Amino acid sequence: MAGEATTGSGEPGASIFYDGECPVCSNYVRFVRFRETVGSVRLVDVRQDRSERARLEAAGCDLDEGMVLEYRDHRYHGDRAVHMMAVLSAPDTLFNRLNKWIFDSPKRSAVLYPMLRAGRNLLLRLLGRRSLSQDRRKPLGQGAHHGPPGS
Secondary structure, three states: OOOEEEOOOOOOOEEEEEOOOOHHHHHHHHHOOOHHHHOOEEEEEOOOOHHHHHHHHHOOOOOOOOOEEEEOOEEEEOHHHHHHHHHHOOOOOHHHHHHHHHHOOHHHHHHHHHHHHHHHHHHHHHOOOOOOOHHHHOOOOOOOOOOOOOO
């Protein structure tokens, strides 16, 4: 279930946890810009970082249901994560202005996000890629991805 929780991490900046095999997710985290408003941004591909994936799943985040944003001791999942990323993003690019316009409203985010998630799931199937829950049986790497996708 998408939602918000406290993390107690106290880490500065923000962390975004996403599915690195999903082209939509990878491109979204690459294009959204909010470093100016939050400070450092850590991108973590949960297909590659087993410990972070396990930590988030233990906290109740179904990563097939949505990406996760951790910021200022709060964890935002699914539609709330996309909403917070839109709120925090600087309107310096066309993508960010459009993203902010669409997802700035929590109600709009809650309505649109399930459709986006369904599109993601369909795209993964069409590309012959496993969902994260199906991918649990496949060995995962230990390292977090700290740069833009593909770097």
